[in-house]
Amino acid sequence: MDADVIIVGAGPTGLMLAGELRLGGASVVVVERLPRPTGQSRGLGFTARALESFEQRGLIPRFPGLETSPMGHFGGLQFDYTVLEGAHFGARGIPQSQTEAVLETWALELGAEIRRGWEFTDLAQDEDGVEITVATLDGEQQLRAAYLVGADGGNSPVRKAAGFSFSGTAATRGMYLADVTGCELRPRFLGERLDGGMVMAAPLAEGVDRIIACERGTPPAGRSETPEFAEVAAAWQRLTGEDISGGGADWVSSFTDATRQAGEYRRGRVLLAGDAAHIHLPAGAQGLSTGIQDAVNLGWKLAAVVDGWAPPGLLDTYHSERHPVGARLLMNTRAQGEVFLGGTEADPLRELLTELIENDDVKKHLAGMVSGLDIRYDMGGAEGPDGGHPLLGRRLPHRTLRTASGERSSAELLHTAQGVLLDLADDHVLRQASADWKDRVLTVTATAAEPDDAAVFAGAAGVLVRPDGYVAWAGADAGQLTAGLTRWFGPAAVL
């Protein structure tokens, strides 16, 4: 074997997964066809949940000056996301190239191997592993690993070679995107609907603005076709009346609203993550963030399988947990596309949604969906005395905790990507129950530092958190805790 896991693609998903797998102790080789990073700005930020995922791994200081925006939108209808506790519209203005550079440095520090200029061309899997063929400058090479993950973007050669289905709806709209220079543009951060379509403009750097132009009725152009700046400028002028043809562009691209999802996220020893598993309109900036969360969900599970302690079925929960999240992402981005980009036929829908969005519960619902904070996984074993805790299956909201080693944030406890048992009532029975999992689960006796923060844990003497930050058990019953530990962390250690 060349590695426990081979990842194809050093985009944000592949790089995050490489770091997660290394934290779990798996050896990783990433193959990337590009000899060097593109430097393209693409995804300009991430959602609240992706930001929390970065925080869980201690990555936030690597994004200096990071700011979050309370004001967001759904389909162009603007509202304050902070109506939902913990929510915001995410971090904005961070070019994807910067996010990738941060993740690449982190993955390399953790010991991942990244081979650039290596293009995956084919695969063959058997009972024990997967062999891939790659084209390199030195000719064709074979690599073998126990598992292969295709994090190779929307066109995913891995997905095609492994025979995954990828169904959905074909493109109906095309949009231009450009990072323009030398144009004095009025900011339209959240986009502006116009008679002929929609435009968006946001400052990216000194003298550089990101623009998007969508003209209703224009035929969709494929993602891979690179338009000329003159085409973008002409579309901008038709839509806004502003002439930007005297400026230039650092980068020009086009994209569509094609919406597709792999029917399964795992076929034997081959798995898909990120855009390889789902493509959609980039509405609400959810694409990169969903890939990051796919990686955080998959990393510890795959590492546990490779290490030999994974309980039966653990790896299958990657599909059962993340496929519904992907399907919901496709639904919400399609809905946003209809509302934001549709013509007069969508006016009644827009009017109705404008009325509904006055309601705080509707705002909370939409903010939860787009920010990724509403995700709730089925943790099983919901029956019994601890079945109904509101935290069960949800992400652990970040709180400051008082521990024996001083005040620590709950996110900090997850930096090493192991499970965490919060012993909130200094309960030796719970501590004893978790002792046999101490190689996989860190037990921390803690209380919420602020009385208001304690409310989130009300009724729970202990909270068991998976390495991805989701609560696997919250309650007081040691038998239920043992069941949760066995379900997610495998059998107790044999001493």
Ligand SMILES: Cc1cc2nc3c(=O)[nH]c(=O)nc-3n(C[C@H](O)[C@H](O)[C@H](O)COP(=O)(O)OP(=O)(O)OC[C@H]3O[C@@H](n4cnc5c(N)ncnc54)[C@H](O)[C@@H]3O)c2cc1C
């Ligand atoms: C215009 C636009 C704006 C966007 N804005 C946002 C935003 O604001 N926020 C957001 O969250 N998302 C946004 N997105 C989406 C975001 O860019 C993608 O969701 C994200 O890049 C997906 O990451 P990934 O790692 O899954 O795939 P990719 O970033 O596509 O990475 C895949 C990698 O695989 C490599 N690869 C492909 N084939 C092979 C092969 N055969 N062998 C080896 N390597 C291979 C590629 O070179 C690439 O490096 C936007 C997308 C577009 C198009």
